[in-house]
Amino acid sequence: MSEATGTGPGGDGQQGLAGDPARRRWMGVLARASAAEIAARLDGLPPLPAHRRLRAPETGLVMLRGRQGGDGQPFNLGEMTVTRCSVTLPDGATGHAYVAGRDRRQAELAAVLDALLQDPARRPALLAAVIEPLAEAQAARAARQAARAAATRVQFFTMATMR
Amino acid sequence: MAYVAVKGGERAIEAAHAWLAEARRGEPAVPELGVDQVEEQLGLAVDRVMAEGACYDRGLAALAIKQARGDLIEAAFLLRAYRTTLPRFVAGAPLDTGAMRIRRRISATYKDLPGGQVLGPTFDYTHRLLDFALAAEGEAPPPPPEAPAEAERMPRVTGILAQEGLMQPEARGEAPAEAEPPDLTREPLAFPAARPLRLQSLARGDEGFLLALGYSTQRGYGNAHPFVGEIRMGEVAVEITPPELGFPIEIGEVTLTECQMVNQFAGSKTEPPQFTRGYGLTFGHAERKAMAMALVDRALRARELGEEATAPAESEEFVLYHCDNVEATGFVEHLKLPHYVDFQSELEKIRQLRATALREAAE
Amino acid sequence: MTRPMRMPLAAGFADPVLDAQCCFRAALEAMARPGRVQRVAAPPEAPPPLGGAAAALLLTLADAGTPVWLDAGPAAEAWLRFHAGCPIAAMPGEAAFLLATGAPPPLARLAAGSEEEPHRSATLILQVASLAEGDGWRLSGPGIEREHRLRVEGSPPGFAAEWAANHARIPQGVDLFLCAGDRLAALPRSTTLIPG
Numbered sequence: 001m002s003e004a005t006g007t008g009p010g011g012d013g014q015q016g017l018a019g020d021p022a023r024r025r026w027m028g029v030l031a032r033a034s035a036a037e038i039a040a041r042l043d044g045l046p047p048l049p050a051h052r053r054l055r056a057p058e059t060g061l062v063m064l065r066g067r068q069g070g071d072g073q074p075f076n077l078g079e080m081t082v083t084r085c086s087v088t089l090p091d092g093a094t095g096h097a098y099v100a101g102r103d104r105r106q107a108e109l110a111a112v113l114d115a116l117l118q119d120p121a122r123r124p125a126l127l128a129a130v131i132e133p134l135a136e137a138q139a140a141r142a143a144r145q146a147a148r149a150a151a152t153r154v155q156f157f158t159m160a161t162m163r
Numbered sequence: 164m165a166y167v168a169v170k171g172g173e174r175a176i177e178a179a180h181a182w183l184a185e186a187r188r189g190e191p192a193v194p195e196l197g198v199d200q201v202e203e204q205l206g207l208a209v210d211r212v213m214a215e216g217a218c219y220d221r222g223l224a225a226l227a228i229k230q231a232r233g234d235l236i237e238a239a240f241l242l243r244a245y246r247t248t249l250p251r252f253v254a255g256a257p258l259d260t261g262a263m264r265i266r267r268r269i270s271a272t273y274k275d276l277p278g279g280q281v282l283g284p285t286f287d288y289t290h291r292l293l294d295f296a297l298a299a300e301g302e303a304p305p306p307p308p309e310a311p312a313e314a315e316r317m318p319r320v321t322g323i324l325a326q327e328g329l330m331q332p333e334a335r336g337e338a339p340a341e342a343e344p345p346d347l348t349r350e351p352l353a354f355p356a357a358r359p360l361r362l363q364s365l366a367r368g369d370e371g372f373l374l375a376l377g378y379s380t381q382r383g384y385g386n387a388h389p390f391v392g393e394i395r396m397g398e399v400a401v402e403i404t405p406p407e408l409g410f411p412i413e414i415g416e417v418t419l420t421e422c423q424m425v426n427q428f429a430g431s432k433t434e435p436p437q438f439t440r441g442y443g444l445t446f447g448h449a450e451r452k453a454m455a456m457a458l459v460d461r462a463l464r465a466r467e468l469g470e471e472a473t474a475p476a477e478s479e480e481f482v483l484y485h486c487d488n489v490e491a492t493g494f495v496e497h498l499k500l501p502h503y504v505d506f507q508s509e510l511e512k513i514r515q516l517r518a519t520a521l522r523e524a525a526e
Numbered sequence: 527m528t529r530p531m532r533m534p535l536a537a538g539f540a541d542p543v544l545d546a547q548c549c550f551r552a553a554l555e556a557m558a559r560p561g562r563v564q565r566v567a568a569p570p571e572a573p574p575p576l577g578g579a580a581a582a583l584l585l586t587l588a589d590a591g592t593p594v595w596l597d598a599g600p601a602a603e604a605w606l607r608f609h610a611g612c613p614i615a616a617m618p619g620e621a622a623f624l625l626a627t628g629a630p631p632p633l634a635r636l637a638a639g640s641e642e643e644p645h646r647s648a649t650l651i652l653q654v655a656s657l658a659e660g661d662g663w664r665l666s667g668p669g670i671e672r673e674h675r676l677r678v679e680g681s682p683p684g685f686a687a688e689w690a691a692n693h694a695r696i697p698q699g700v701d702l703f704l705c706a707g708d709r710l711a712a713l714p715r716s717t718t719l720i721p722g
Binding site for chain 2 (some may be wrong): 024028064065069071072073076077079080081084086098142143144150153154156
Binding site (some may be wrong): 250251252253349406407 | 589590591607608611
């Protein structure tokens with residue numbers, strides 16, 4: 001793809017958070033959580049502020065790529081569905097979400113939370129109430145799967161040598 | 164061929180569709196199959212439809228299977244048709260299968276490789292005896308056993324061979340300038356096809372066709388000496404860089420099956436004898452497909468490795484033009500559409516030839 | 527590598543799928559009936575100088591596979607990139623779609639397709655002051671029974687001659703949308719134009 005011209009880098013006051021590992025992490029956690037799981041974590045918190053849809057939830061595709069041989073040149077493997085959404089809050093903060101699948105509600109919740117989490121005043125409470133519990137649940141699922149895999153690991157033992 | 168527009172049959176078609184809907188539902192006294200049941204309990208059919216439909220979405224694939232009454236090629240067709248209605252936002256970063264969260268990982272070349280042989284949920288050691296307990300209303304099976312997971316890395320067998328210089332390295336562009344791979348969903352196939360294009364075509368190719376071709380290379384139609392270096396199945400994170408963010412984010416995970424087939428290579432004028440790779444990668448848990456793909460990928464490399472290419476699996480035009488079951492079913496099944504005019508001309512020709520032949524025989 | 531974009535401030539279509547489908551239908555009508563004026567629902571926040579119809583057309587037609595050239599300034603570029611995901615073409619000849627709010631680049635310099643693949647040609651979206659049916663240009667050709675009249679205020683000087691040259695290249699050539707406010711009309715390359 002040709003590089004865009006005329007769109008200079010950044011300048012939106014968000015650059016401090018661009019590529020911020022913390023932001024990448026919460027976006028990844030929200031992408032792996034269902035709308036119901038996110039909503040359950042928001043239950044009991046003060047209601048989310050009203051937001052404006054900058055880009056309404058929309059489902060499209062991402063082309064997934066592999067590497068030939070596992071580590072060589074990229075090739076196009078096939079596409080996957082993805083839903084994206086972008087919102088702004090009354091204070092001007094902008095949130096984005098790209099989540100695998102077709103769940104529009106998940107994408108919108110994730111975008112709103114992305115906008116809120118960029119506010120240093122709101123961040124600690126939201127991390128504690130929403131992101132960390134979701135991340136823990138995801139880690140627990142992965143750990144259980146790893147434990148099941150470990151139980152199917154073959155323990156070889158050598159038979160007495162036959163002559 | 165000539166076609167003539169024919170009108171009519173609307174009522175017959177409507178009646179056929181109504182009957183199809185009823186046949187799809189089956190006996191009403193039997194509970195209806197939910198799409199979530201297909202997704203959860205016919206998961207390998209879902210995987211196959213995602214792979215051949217070239218679209219990763221378990222729910223859509225399950226719906227397609229239900230709509231197609233279990234006809235998996237029809238289901239892949241439905242999924243392909245649906246994907247054409249969606250915009251493509253961006254391409255993902257190449258999936259890092261080396262960082263896969265492993266559910267299954269086996270090697271046929273080294274017994275004691277680091278990370279070990281992990282069987283995962285496999286049919287391999289089942290007795291292939293019908294289990295009539297499944298025909299009864301079953302209780303939920305007990306949860307499978309767990310064992311402490313070691314944080315041991317699972318290096319690839321190909322990497323182990325590469326350390327000794329015995330594995331041909333894969334060509335790889337320099338990082339930022341890495342070329343955009345060709346995409347057969349945007350540009351029609353052209354020959355000779357580069358390996359990335361071949362792999363895309365094989366990844367969406369029909370499992371049965373690739374299985375037969377892979378098998379043929381083992382039976383002598385091709386010069387194959389394959390070993391399963393490694394098969395791994397599990398979850399891999401999907402990462403994209405949305406232009407409005409400018410940094411990479413994870414958007415979820417996909418289940419993939421990867422097969423690295425290790426093949427002997429006698430060497431050429433420019434390269435010493437070493438091992439080469441055949442590569443298979445598919446959506447979902449699809450081991451047979453990944454293995455067949457790896458065999459065919461290696462066979463299709465014959466020409467570039469300077470080997471004699473005479474077998475069907477080594478002919479890229481033959482393989483790539485015929486491995487897509489949606490294209491194949493379209494062309495085969497179009498034969499049942501009206502060919503009334505073509506056939507009229509055939510009839511006339513045969514009558515003439517026959518009359519001539521009979522006249523000559525009589526003279 | 528991708529660089530972060532300037533913060534997009536304005537919304538696009540309220541419903542990206544349905545609104546784009548409605549606009550696509552209007553664009554299809556316009557191309558099928560050259561010179562007939564269609565109205566489209568404009569995205570409410572398109573940054574100036576983007577007009578409603580031109581903005582709607584771009585959101586409908588442009589995507590990651592179609593480089594777009596435009597002369598509407600950085601705000602419009604950023605807005606379009608954000609909502610349509612399209613790359614911005616540096617040169618008019620590289621673009622699949624072009625938007626001219628001022629003097630358009632010469633039609634002869636735009637992608638015109640090839641004899642084998644005439645569809646690999648550019649579509650120019652030209653913003654003009656006004657569009658009205660009834661008098662003005664005399665249009666004829668496929669999709670027009672006898673003649674359509676279209677009054678275009680604000681078309682570039684010498685346009686009729688340029689269009690004649692474009693029309694003469696069939697099957698190659700450029701297709702044109704004319705936009706004024708929320709109104710649009712189309713001239714596919716097959717249309718003959720006589721100034722009136």
